[in-house]
Amino acid sequence: MSTEIKSPLPGVFYRKPSPESAPFKNDGDSVAADDVIGLVEVMKSFHEVKAGIAGTGIRFVIDDADAVMAGQVIAEVQA
Amino acid sequence: MTLRSVLIANRGEIAVRIIRAAKALGLRTVLAHSTADKESLAADLADETIEIGPPAAKKSYLNIEAVVNAAKSAKVDAVHPGYGFLAENAEFADAVTAAGIIFVGPSAEAIRLLGDKVMARQVAALAGVPTVPGSDGRVTDLAAAIAIATRIGFPVMIKAAAGGGGRGIRIVGDADEFARQFPQASSEAAAAFGDGGLYIEKVIERARHVEVQIIGDGDNVVHCYERECSLQRRRQKVWEEAPAVGLPDDVRLRLCASAVALGRAVGYSGAGTVEYLYDDATNQFYFIEVNTRIQVEHPVTEMITGLDLVQEMLRIAGGAKLSVSQDDVRIQGHAIECRINAEDPYKGFMPAPGTIETLVVPEGEGIRFDTLLFAGYAVPPFYDSLLGKLIVHGHDRADCLARLRTALDGLVISGIPTTIPLHAALARDASVADGRTHTRFLEPWLETDFAQLARARENA
Numbered sequence: 001m002s003t004e005i006k007s008p009l010p011g012v013f014y015r016k017p018s019p020e021s022a023p024f025k026n027d028g029d030s031v032a033a034d035d036v037i038g039l040v041e042v043m044k045s046f047h048e049v050k051a052g053i054a055g056t057g058i059r060f061v062i063d064d065a066d067a068v069m070a071g072q073v074i075a076e077v078q079a
Numbered sequence: 080m081t082l083r084s085v086l087i088a089n090r091g092e093i094a095v096r097i098i099r100a101a102k103a104l105g106l107r108t109v110l111a112h113s114t115a116d117k118e119s120l121a122a123d124l125a126d127e128t129i130e131i132g133p134p135a136a137k138k139s140y141l142n143i144e145a146v147v148n149a150a151k152s153a154k155v156d157a158v159h160p161g162y163g164f165l166a167e168n169a170e171f172a173d174a175v176t177a178a179g180i181i182f183v184g185p186s187a188e189a190i191r192l193l194g195d196k197v198m199a200r201q202v203a204a205l206a207g208v209p210t211v212p213g214s215d216g217r218v219t220d221l222a223a224a225i226a227i228a229t230r231i232g233f234p235v236m237i238k239a240a241a242g243g244g245g246r247g248i249r250i251v252g253d254a255d256e257f258a259r260q261f262p263q264a265s266s267e268a269a270a271a272f273g274d275g276g277l278y279i280e281k282v283i284e285r286a287r288h289v290e291v292q293i294i295g296d297g298d299n300v301v302h303c304y305e306r307e308c309s310l311q312r313r314r315q316k317v318w319e320e321a322p323a324v325g326l327p328d329d330v331r332l333r334l335c336a337s338a339v340a341l342g343r344a345v346g347y348s349g350a351g352t353v354e355y356l357y358d359d360a361t362n363q364f365y366f367i368e369v370n371t372r373i374q375v376e377h378p379v380t381e382m383i384t385g386l387d388l389v390q391e392m393l394r395i396a397g398g399a400k401l402s403v404s405q406d407d408v409r410i411q412g413h414a415i416e417c418r419i420n421a422e423d424p425y426k427g428f429m430p431a432p433g434t435i436e437t438l439v440v441p442e443g444e445g446i447r448f449d450t451l452l453f454a455g456y457a458v459p460p461f462y463d464s465l466l467g468k469l470i471v472h473g474h475d476r477a478d479c480l481a482r483l484r485t486a487l488d489g490l491v492i493s494g495i496p497t498t499i500p501l502h503a504a505l506a507r508d509a510s511v512a513d514g515r516t517h518t519r520f521l522e523p524w525l526e527t528d529f530a531q532l533a534r535a536r537e538n539a
Contacts (some may be wrong), residue, residue: 007458010432010460011460011461012134012135012460012461018270018271020270036228042430042460043421043422043430043460043461043462043463043464044430044462044463044464045430065135065137065138066133066135067115067133067134067135067461078506
């Protein structure tokens with residue numbers, strides 16, 4: 001069944017640790033609960049977002065560098 | 080030509096500040112804003128507003144094409160970039176100029192020259208400005224770099240040529256560590272700044288951060304004396320003063336003259352700041368970098384000189400000559416600025432966007448509050464955490480500190496945590512009162528003195 005991963009903070013969501021790096025996770029990847037799946041930049045400081053749940057076939061529903069609200073869905077996984 | 084209109088390519092308190100200055104000069108003001116800033120004090124004050132993109136700065140305030148298109152469609156005479164965002168982006172200055180619009184600031188060439196930290200250091204040295212002992216320009220060869228570091232003495236800083244504002248700096252203690260860090264620093268600089276160039280500078284162990292405000296019209300350059308910004312956290316300024324505490328008069332004269340010499344050497348136009356490290360032990364000052372824009376802390380200079388730097392920038396951009404000669408610029412009293420941020424000082428300075436419930440601004444002689452706030456305003460999470468700047472002027476530093484304590488007690492911002500308690504504590508600290516501070520004072524002080532105050536507060 002599909003489970004939603006939500007942003008814990010409001011800000012800007014990034015899928016990569018830096019602009020030149022590969023994404024933390026690609027669509028279709030499996031994730032462990034402790035895996036970092038992105039960063040949220042709030043007022044110029046960066047906070048890691050962890051999957052929080054183990055699953056397969058992660059699918060991101062927002063783009064790199066998109067604005068997010070606290071509680072907004074970032075991605076879905078099959079858990 | 081005299082300007083008739085200006086587009087403000089910025090947000091927050093500096094957008095408010097520029098709009099007010101432009102209106103005082105009778106200019107039509109147009110604010111370029113992201114969707115997140117539609118409901119903001121700056122948008123409310125501007126004569127016109129243009130939306131330039133979504134909240135993320137990359138897609139709005141840093142989008143050169145969107146900003147230039149907004150300026151063209153608004154048919155403005157000039158663009159004021161404020162600070163941060165595109166303010167020191169030579170490509171942006173070029174794009175504005177190419178569109179037939181005046182860029183409020185120095186030429187793109189001056190931004191480019193002074194923005195390259197190695198070039199700036201060479202320009203400074205040629206103008207007779209003392210520089211921190213280090214390499215003559217870029218170093219690429221590791222063996223040569225180690226030889227330089229050994230000659231000037233460890234610890235040294237490995238700095239990125241394209242860095243600045245405290246970014247791209249590593250401190251190393253010996254030759255072995257240097258050999259490990261040097262290649263890493265180069266690839267990191269290449270990734271972060273698109274330029275892997277490095278240079279080396281000696282670490283001044285107990286330095287104060289002192290900077291000189293200059294303003295030029297392309298022909299003439301004057302200084303507006305110095306500011307001291309030694310109270311920093313993570314290399315970000317927290318509290319600023321003018322003039323610097325306890326600077327001997329002869330040193331002040333040489334320091335300010337050196338900044339003017341540097342400005343003259345590049346035919347500087349607009350407002351700029353020459354930053355230095357000052358070594359208390361030897362009374363020596365050393366050039367660090369030039370910021371080719373108005374700075375956050377410019378109000379302390381305005382308070383002690385009576386000048387309006389933002390109005391002066393706009394007049395100069397319109398083709399006027401400097402409105403003051405060097406003799407007209409005099410220091411009157413002392414001023415301190417506290418940066419009030421949306422951060423919780425009791426929780427590791429965690430940023431805290433949210434809605435302002437109440438706002439009470441203290442009033443009185445010598446008090447100024449530059450802000451983007453109003454009661455009911457929702458502080459967005461997308462930009463820096465600066466909410467406002469409390470600036471207080473006094474007859475002398477002791478008088479200024481006394482007024483500052485009263486003003487801080489009268490400043491009420493509720494709904495989100497702010498750094499007001501940090502400033503209230505600093506304003507009552509004996510070391511701060513005695514001017515016994517330096518750039519590495521604040522962080523240890525937070526761990527000891529402020530942590531103790533925080534514990535007392537929790538137990539109360």
